Amino acid sequence: MSIQDVAKVAGVSKSTVSRIINGQPGPSAQTVRTVLRVMDQIGYKPRPLSQRPGVRKAGRERISTGTIGLLMLDEGHLRYPQMFAEMLCGVSSAIADQGMNLLFAEVKKHDRVPPLVKRMQVDGLLLAGSEVDDHVITGLQPLPKVWLTSHSSLDNDQVLLGNEAVGRIAAEYFLNQGKSRLVAVKPPSRFSVYAHRVHAFRYIAEMAGAKVTVLGEDYDPVLHEHLPERDRMPAFYRMIARQFKSLSPQPEGMFVPSDHFTAELYPIFIEEEINPMTDVMVVSCDHQTNFLTGLKPAPVTIDLGIRVIGRRAVEQLLWRINHPGEARNVQLSVTPMIVEPE
Template identity: 25%
Template sequence: MVTIKDVAKAAGVSPSTVSRVVKNHPGISSDTKRKIRKIMEQMGYTPHVAARNLVTKRSYTIGLVVKSAVHEAVLNPFFTEVNFGVSEACRTKGFSTIMTAAEDDDSLFLEVKNLINSKRVDGFILLYSKENDPVTKYLTSMAFPFVVIGKDVMNSGDAIHVDNDNVQAAKEMTDLLIDEGYEDIVMVVDNEVFAVSQDRIAGFEQAMASNGLSSKCKVVQCDKDESSIERMLVDLFDHTPPQALLTLDGVLNARIISRLYQMQIRIPEDVATATFSESPLTKFAAPPQTVVDIYPKELGKEASNEVIMLIKDDNRLKRNITVPTRIIERQSTKKEERG
């Protein structure tokens, strides 16, 4: 079995230097770390994780907290992309990840509390933001390191938040639809609890108002199940059919365009569709969907870097980080495609 001494001899350094590289010690230069890690990989050396954790009194694990059913968290491309970003950033710093997901506050709170009490994690990344959240309150009261991917809804400055400007993103998307000639625009949401939902609704309403279309501004809510989506769409198209549908995210958008196909409502000839969060669901849809790319992988990377630095320095400045967005315009909103 390859030991630290073997790696040190091959690298021409002391065993203590190799040990500090394993622990990602800031006193070792990047060049030295790269050199030694390459030799470790070539020699097949694997650090003894349990021994390292015993010495440092850390688990070197970050917990991802998702306010959703487990199957939804697994299937939602947003969570998958965020997870990729988190895992990639954590791996380069010697940390692993573990995810916990639940729909109700009590279950999620209990999961988080158990992870802390069992010393299985050093910090958390919350993939949601909502007012009066018991998990956020508990972590704050415990002074336990955590970062929120979402808006600082309480304006408390008690945590680091990584987010997009969802109000501005929704305004820009709505302006694009209006510039394309759509005026009867309906925004469809499947929840209004989370800050991201409220901000996107606010941006939509602001854009409609600034373009003199307040009277045509309409937000409708439906549940995630197929029957609820069908009832909502039948009600919309049986009365005054909208010219465009702006959905809260790519998963809801995919469910809606599938139902529109079954109702023989064409996109974009009969109604334009647009949404938030770029993924294979939007890129490879029929037709490809106009979307606001929110860069979920970058959200995950930024959150990971911040929580790891917070673990190492609990006096780190709490700040809000904004990841930019961009609109990708595709066939689903092209006015010239309409008959």
């Protein structure tokens, strides 16, 4: 069987079949499904990349399809679109440097796994998501994988945000500014990342002799359960503002573990006659300009190096593909950096 046979049965040109096999843009989704179905029916399997025309890059001896899959396993990319866009830039540029193709898909259920992945027509996968359907993971098991987000499974390599480092960097920044009366805001969230950042902040600051109060630490969501959902977080922030005002002496620095929360907290603090960056220095996190634009004065924030994480994840995945016999998993983190307002 050959490409010509696939093209004839599918009713398309040979060049169309070639583009689909190589993961190149152009063919419609319906055409891709038709060609893949025909390939399966007649038993045609493309030649490995190593046997196709063209020059292969060093260190890619085990690359066979020339395609890497990036699968989003929850809605995190919708909640934080700027972070996702930066990560995608890092991933896509690293893959382009290798002369490879990128397959992107949102896969929240096992029946949404792309046909190319089911058919093992990708060399490996980059995975992102904290709330993951275990059935999806089971279906991906044969392929080399690298996680871009924290996950309960330790069965694969990970290239992660330096969440503990975020807390340390924030604490050290305040201490270097001579601030020793500090607060941290612990938002009510099902994502443990914020709690990790706050915990590290408190530990490092207190070890250095600073006094740290965690606002919202004992918050019970039942307290505002009677409110419409859209009013619950504003009510939480007002409670935080009043807790802040009750502290004596007044705190000198406040750590908020995400720019998303900082953007919501600012106007409520101002309503409560607390002026961020004037009455209290604010260090936020994520360096997400879509949240920080309009905040006056702008807070200090922490850049997580999302693009670097994307590029490093591709490098780690290629290493894993070329070292299938290495039993030990690798976990890497990228060091965040302070970004002061201009």
